[in-house]
Amino acid sequence: MEATTAELAARLLAALFMAAVLLVGYRLLVGLLERIVRTRPIHETARLRTLASLVTSLARWAVGFVVVVVVLRELGVDVLPIVVSAGVLGLAIGFGAQTLIRDVIAGFFLLFEGLLHVGDVVQIGATSGTVESIGLRVTTVRADDGALRVVPNGQITEYANYSTGGVRAVVDVPLARDVPVDQAMKVLTEVGSTWAQASGAALEPPQVPGIMGFSGGEVVIRLSVLVAPERRLAAEAELRRRVKEAFDRHHWSPFGAAG
Numbered sequence: 001m002e003a004t005t006a007e008l009a010a011r012l013l014a015a016l017f018m019a020a021v022l023l024v025g026y027r028l029l030v031g032l033l034e035r036i037v038r039t040r041p042i043h044e045t046a047r048l049r050t051l052a053s054l055v056t057s058l059a060r061w062a063v064g065f066v067v068v069v070v071v072l073r074e075l076g077v078d079v080l081p082i083v084v085s086a087g088v089l090g091l092a093i094g095f096g097a098q099t100l101i102r103d104v105i106a107g108f109f110l111l112f113e114g115l116l117h118v119g120d121v122v123q124i125g126a127t128s129g130t131v132e133s134i135g136l137r138v139t140t141v142r143a144d145d146g147a148l149r150v151v152p153n154g155q156i157t158e159y160a161n162y163s164t165g166g167v168r169a170v171v172d173v174p175l176a177r178d179v180p181v182d183q184a185m186k187v188l189t190e191v192g193s194t195w196a197q198a199s200g201a202a203l204e205p206p207q208v209p210g211i212m213g214f215s216g217g218e219v220v221i222r223l224s225v226l227v228a229p230e231r232r233l234a235a236e237a238e239l240r241r242r243v244k245e246a247f248d249r250h251h252w253s254p255f256g257a258a259g
Contacts, residue, residue: 012071019067026063030056099154100137107136107153120163121229124151130230144233162229166203169235171223173243174215179252181211181219187250188223191242201227201235 033052110116111134120131122141129143139156141149175184185208192206206225213220223243227235 011076015071015073018070022063022067026059029059099152102154103137103152105154106156107134107139110134110139110153110156111136116159116161117163120161121167121232122162123160124156125159127151162232166226167229167232168224169227169232169239171236171239171243172212172220173223174218174220176218176252179247181221183250184247184252185210185221187246188221188243191239191246192223192225195235195239195242196225199235199238201231203227 033055036052116122116131116134116139118131118133122128122131124139124141127141127143127149129141129149132140132142132148135153137153139151139153141151143149173184173188175181188208189206192202192208196202196206202225204226206223208221208223210221211219212222223239225235225239
C-alpha cells in the first residue's frame with residue numbers, strides 16, 4: 001500500500017514538474033513575442049501584434065491540453081480515448097466551418113508575409129480604398145466614398161497595392177477639332193510643371209505621352225504624374241481645373257465640341 005502511494009506521489013510530482021516546464025516555456029515565448037513587437041517599426045506593429053496574439057493563443061491551448069493529458073496519464077487514466085475524441089472533434093469542426101477556416105488561414109498568411117499593411121491604398125476586387133485593419137478573418141478597407149468595406153480574407157485572391165512606389169494621377173483631355181494638338185500638348189506640359197512646383201506632390205516630373213486615342217472623331221491626349229496614393233484624387237481634380245483654365249485662356253472650344 002505504501003509502495004503504491006509512493007509511486008502515485010512520484011508520478012504526480014513528475015506530472016507537476018512537466019506542467020511547470022511547459023508553463024515556463026509558455027511564459028518565455030510570450031515574453032519573446034512582446035519584445036519582438038516592441039522593437040519593430042511602427043508600421044509593422046499591428047501586424048506583429050495580431051500574429052503574436054494568434055501564436056500566444058495557440059500555445060496556451062496546446063500547453064493546457066498537454067498538461068491535462070500528462071496529469072491524467074500519470075494518475076492512471078487512459079488518455080488515448082481523449083486524444084482520439086479531440087481529433088474527431090477537430091475534424092467535425094473543420095468540416096462544419098470550412099469558410100471560417102479558409103478565412104483564418106488566408107489571414108494568417110496575409111499577416112505573416114506582410115504584403116498588406118494598415119494605411120496602404122489598395123484595390124481588392126471592386127473595392128478600392130485605404131486599409132484600416134487586417135485581422136485573422138477579415139480585412140477592412142475605407143473606400144473613397146467613406147464607406148467601410150469588410151472583405152473576408154478568403155476572398156482576397158488577387159489585389160493591387162498602390163502604396164509600393166506611388167500611383168499615377170491621370171487626366172485624359174478630349175480635344176475639339178479646332179484645337180491644335182501640338183500646342184495643346186505644350187499647354188498640358190506647362191500645366192503639369194506649374195502644378196508640380198506649386199504643390200510639391202509630384203514624385204516624378206509630369207508627363208504628356210501624346211495622343212492616347214480617338215473618341216468619336218476627337219483626339220484624346222493625356223497628362224499623367226506620379227503621386228502618393230492618398231493624393232491621387234485631389235491631384236486629378238486640381239489638374240483638370242488648371243487644364244480648363246488654360247484652355248479658356250487660349251479661347252479654345254469646350255472639350256469635345258466641334259470646331
